[in-house]
Amino acid sequence: MPDHQRADARRNYARILAVAEEEVAARGADASLEQIARTAGVGSATVRRHFPTRRALLEAVSRTRIEALCVRAEELTGRGDSRDALLEWMGDVVAYCVSARGLAAALTYDGSPADPVHENSCSRSLEEAGAPLLRRAVRDGAVAAGVTVADLITLAVGIVLATEHHRDPAVEADRLFRLAVVGLSPLR
Known part of the structure; x- marks a missing residue:
């Protein structure tokens, strides 16, 4: 504000x-x-x-959680196995989205033209925070080249939105995320 x-x-x-x-x-x-x-x-x-938009309101409501995810990415950067660090962070993103109703919607890309005043700052913040984790994982050959943080956020959001009405959304979102992770690894 x-x-x-x-x-x-x-x-x-x-x-x-x-x-x-x-x-x-x-x-x-x-x-x-x-x-x-x-x-x-x-x-x-x-x-x-x-x-001025529902997204602006959802982003403001989600700001504290987004900041916590950004801090978590920083904590994990450079620690341990690069793939494990990235997947731990992405698991945190999925868990936060499940627990914070409205956060997944705040992270969705609606295809609207970029508006510098009301752009999707939640997604931008997460992309910037996750970039070092992803770069390291790609450099180590643990994640396929060409995968972007935006791809990972879109994957997380899709899983959360698809499971939000499930009997146990947290368990189902985690299960589907772990299933999707197999597709993130380069072919060996």
């Missing part, structure tokens, strides 16, 4: 974000923007002024 905003605008932003975090946790990415506005005690125009 911009620092140059008036104090009341900063308070509204904080209140909307707090309510949105609760609503997204309870209802997922489809949480009602109108309900968020009502609960926060502001008009829907105020919500839209701070969060």
